[in-house]
Amino acid sequence: MTLITCKECNATISSQAFQCPRCGYPLRSVQYNINNNYYHGRRRSPKIVGVVIVLVVFILLYVIAYMLTQFL
Numbered sequence: 432m433t434l435i436t437c438k439e440c441n442a443t444i445s446s447q448a449f450q451c452p453r454c455g456y457p458l459r460s461v462q463y464n465i466n467n468n469y470y471h472g473r474r475r476s477p478k479i480v481g482v483v484i485v486l487v488v489f490i491l492l493y494v495i496a497y498m499l500t501q502f503l
Protein backbone atom coordinates (compact mmCIF):
# COMPACT_ATOMS: atom_id res chain seq x y z
CA MET A 432 0.00 0.00 0.00
CA THR A 433 1.40 3.35 -0.99
CA LEU A 434 0.41 6.82 0.03
CA ILE A 435 -0.52 9.47 -2.49
CA THR A 436 -1.42 13.13 -2.25
CA CYS A 437 -4.93 14.31 -3.05
CA LYS A 438 -4.94 16.67 -6.03
CA GLU A 439 -7.82 18.60 -4.54
CA CYS A 440 -6.92 19.18 -0.88
CA ASN A 441 -3.32 17.83 -0.69
CA ALA A 442 -4.24 15.33 2.02
CA THR A 443 -2.07 12.22 2.27
CA ILE A 444 -4.26 9.22 1.52
CA SER A 445 -3.99 5.55 0.62
CA SER A 446 -3.63 4.73 -3.06
CA GLN A 447 -6.18 1.96 -2.40
CA ALA A 448 -8.91 4.47 -1.55
CA PHE A 449 -11.64 5.08 -4.10
CA GLN A 450 -11.99 8.68 -3.03
CA CYS A 451 -10.32 11.14 -0.70
CA PRO A 452 -11.71 10.71 2.85
CA ARG A 453 -11.18 14.39 3.50
CA CYS A 454 -12.76 16.12 0.50
CA GLY A 455 -14.38 13.24 -1.40
CA TYR A 456 -12.27 13.73 -4.50
CA PRO A 457 -12.63 10.62 -6.68
CA LEU A 458 -9.33 8.78 -7.17
CA ARG A 459 -10.19 5.82 -9.34
CA SER A 460 -12.10 4.91 -12.48
CA VAL A 461 -13.60 8.38 -12.77
CA GLN A 462 -10.40 10.15 -13.74
CA TYR A 463 -11.51 10.53 -17.35
CA ASN A 464 -14.66 12.52 -16.63
CA ILE A 465 -13.63 14.51 -13.58
CA ASN A 466 -14.05 17.78 -15.43
CA ASN A 467 -17.55 16.87 -16.56
CA ASN A 468 -19.16 15.06 -13.65
CA TYR A 469 -17.20 15.83 -10.52
CA TYR A 470 -17.66 19.56 -10.59
CA HIS A 471 -21.29 19.29 -11.64
CA GLY A 472 -22.06 16.96 -8.74
CA ARG A 473 -20.20 18.95 -6.17
CA ARG A 474 -23.15 20.78 -4.71
CA ARG A 475 -25.07 17.56 -4.03
CA SER A 476 -23.25 14.23 -3.78
CA PRO A 477 -24.32 11.79 -6.54
CA LYS A 478 -24.12 8.98 -3.98
CA ILE A 479 -26.78 10.64 -1.82
CA VAL A 480 -29.02 11.18 -4.87
CA GLY A 481 -28.70 7.46 -5.68
CA VAL A 482 -29.64 6.47 -2.13
CA VAL A 483 -32.67 8.79 -2.22
CA ILE A 484 -33.82 7.31 -5.55
CA VAL A 485 -33.49 3.76 -4.18
CA LEU A 486 -35.44 4.75 -1.06
CA VAL A 487 -38.24 6.35 -3.13
CA VAL A 488 -38.46 3.23 -5.33
CA PHE A 489 -38.68 0.99 -2.25
CA ILE A 490 -41.36 3.19 -0.68
CA LEU A 491 -43.37 3.15 -3.93
CA LEU A 492 -43.06 -0.65 -4.13
CA TYR A 493 -44.17 -0.93 -0.49
CA VAL A 494 -47.19 1.33 -1.10
CA ILE A 495 -48.16 -0.64 -4.23
CA ALA A 496 -47.82 -3.95 -2.37
CA TYR A 497 -49.87 -2.55 0.52
CA MET A 498 -52.63 -1.35 -1.84
CA LEU A 499 -52.70 -4.74 -3.59
CA THR A 500 -53.15 -6.55 -0.24
CA GLN A 501 -56.02 -4.18 0.59
CA PHE A 502 -57.87 -4.93 -2.64
CA LEU A 503 -57.34 -8.69 -2.64
Ligand SMILES: [Zn+2]
Nearest residue numbers: 437440451454
Ligand atom coordinates in the same frame (compact mmCIF):
# COMPACT_ATOMS: atom_id res chain seq x y z
ZN1 LIG B 1 -8.85 15.46 -0.82
